[in-house]
Amino acid sequence: MDRGSGILMHISSLPEAYGIGTLGKSAYQFADFLKQSGQKYWQILPLGHTGYGDSPYQSFSAYAGNPYFIDLDTLKEEGLLDKADLEGLDREENGETVDYGRLFVTRYQVLRKAYARASVTLEDEIQAFSKKNKPWLDEYTLYMAVKEAMGNKSWLEWDEAIRLRQPQAVAHYKEQLKDEIGLWQFIQYKFYQQWNKLKKYVNTLGIQIIGDLPIYVAVDSSDVWAHPEVFQLDENRVPHVVAGCPPDAFTELGQLWGNPIYDWEYLDKTGYSWWIDRMRETSKLYDVVRIDHFRGFESYWAVPYGDENAKGGEWVKGPGMKLFRAIEQALGKLNIIAEDLGFMTDEVISFRKETGYPGMKVLQFGFDTQGTSDYIPHNCEKEAIMYTGTHDNSTIIGWLEEAGDQAQTAYAKKYLRLDTDETYHFGFIRGAWASNCILSLTQMQDVLGLDDEARMNTPGTLGGNWIWRMKKDALTNELSRHIYDMTKLYGRSLI
Numbered sequence: 001m002d003r004g005s006g007i008l009m010h011i012s013s014l015p016e017a018y019g020i021g022t023l024g025k026s027a028y029q030f031a032d033f034l035k036q037s038g039q040k041y042w043q044i045l046p047l048g049h050t051g052y053g054d055s056p057y058q059s060f061s062a063y064a065g066n067p068y069f070i071d072l073d074t075l076k077e078e079g080l081l082d083k084a085d086l087e088g089l090d091r092e093e094n095g096e097t098v099d100y101g102r103l104f105v106t107r108y109q110v111l112r113k114a115y116a117r118a119s120v121t122l123e124d125e126i127q128a129f130s131k132k133n134k135p136w137l138d139e140y141t142l143y144m145a146v147k148e149a150m151g152n153k154s155w156l157e158w159d160e161a162i163r164l165r166q167p168q169a170v171a172h173y174k175e176q177l178k179d180e181i182g183l184w185q186f187i188q189y190k191f192y193q194q195w196n197k198l199k200k201y202v203n204t205l206g207i208q209i210i211g212d213l214p215i216y217v218a219v220d221s222s223d224v225w226a227h228p229e230v231f232q233l234d235e236n237r238v239p240h241v242v243a244g245c246p247p248d249a250f251t252e253l254g255q256l257w258g259n260p261i262y263d264w265e266y267l268d269k270t271g272y273s274w275w276i277d278r279m280r281e282t283s284k285l286y287d288v289v290r291i292d293h294f295r296g297f298e299s300y301w302a303v304p305y306g307d308e309n310a311k312g313g314e315w316v317k318g319p320g321m322k323l324f325r326a327i328e329q330a331l332g333k334l335n336i337i338a339e340d341l342g343f344m345t346d347e348v349i350s351f352r353k354e355t356g357y358p359g360m361k362v363l364q365f366g367f368d369t370q371g372t373s374d375y376i377p378h379n380c381e382k383e384a385i386m387y388t389g390t391h392d393n394s395t396i397i398g399w400l401e402e403a404g405d406q407a408q409t410a411y412a413k414k415y416l417r418l419d420t421d422e423t424y425h426f427g428f429i430r431g432a433w434a435s436n437c438i439l440s441l442t443q444m445q446d447v448l449g450l451d452d453e454a455r456m457n458t459p460g461t462l463g464g465n466w467i468w469r470m471k472k473d474a475l476t477n478e479l480s481r482h483i484y485d486m487t488k489l490y491g492r493s494l495i
Helices: 027-035 072-077 101-120 122-130 133-151 167-176 178-204 222-226 262-267 272-286 322-332 345-357 396-402 404-414 424-432 477-489
Strands: 006-007 042-043 210-212 239-245 253-260 287-292 299-304 316-318 337-339 359-362 383-389 439-443
Touching: 027 178, 027 322, 027 477, 072 122, 101 122, 101 178, 122 133, 122 178, 133 167, 133 178, 133 272, 133 477, 167 178, 178 210, 178 316, 253 359, 262 337, 316 345, 322 337, 322 345, 337 345, 337 359, 345 439, 396 404, 404 424
Parallel strands: 006 042, 006 439, 042 210, 210 287, 287 337, 359 383, 383 439
Antiparallel strands: 239 253, 239 299, 299 316
């Protein structure tokens, strides 16, 4: 990794028609904007099939792509949809939020129409894709088909025979739901076809994609249903403990994520094959993988299942280097960023350094008024990734407006010379770009100077998250030139 910079912009936030960003025209236009702005990296959030709460960190599968990201206009151009099929959808390209409830009702109706045509014209291609991805796709497609048949309830509430994957029940539903399984095969075929085409285009521009890998999978997922042995579950497949974070300065009760925790003893006995398979497929999707909550591999916060908050959890030792030695032995050296934020200990810091993966620094966390923070540019090591803020933070403007500690914001303004004619958000970006860190990244919301109405996620809250969308006319030549000049000035530009 050489000195560079990039922008975090999730697919859902692109200004595409029909209510959410897709892998269509606007994605290619954003890639062109990155190229014109001298950026070397495009970072996105997880691409998975989101479930309840719409979080990309809670997906129905560790492998399946989000059906909402399939571009409908592309399907129309391919003859799989016609104009009438799209008439019931909002053609709004300039909306500023995603309405997931409406998407759930309308999007699958359209995809079913496309499948009806594709099942005739693309049968061989879909079957070839299904055969190639059989290890995860068979599990996921059956899971989604049964889930719909069960009224979209969590698999923990399904009829016992299929919940426990008894062979007769599995065979029965595979036959009974054959057409529904075919629909989900088609959806994944189209998602991967469109994603691979976009990624190839982005790479031809000299830009690499940084993708996000959640450490955990959702309890309501094909992964847990199909592989209960990988997780700490009881005889009824209910988790013993679930994941979260302890109370801190931001959350009095901690964060109760609810994800099942891995049975690391079992994974160790199997040579970590489940994780190796996951990393193999993830490294095909992205050029660089950012592993979320990396400290959980050293020690994780385990909360008893059924607790109302995360206060009652405890730290438990994770697999540490054994896991990453196994991954490297199987797959070679991968390009990985370790999200090492949160409660840090000497053991976690040593573990991350031993892996050799660069960690993260967040500029918003750097202004302790003493100049001693590890996150302030003059204290950051070169082999680190500097963020102005992450998807879990306020925007730059939001932070300056809402920060409770006025001494911190005063220090930030003085340190970053925000008393100049330059707008505050570009002052922050300039501070990150000027740092010694090998890579600097900022959110698109911060490039645009938006306040917390555009915040992507507020941890510990449900509703109102993951909905921001960029306006269609936001990517101007003037904005691109400003970013390029700054990027060139600090030796990070692509061209």
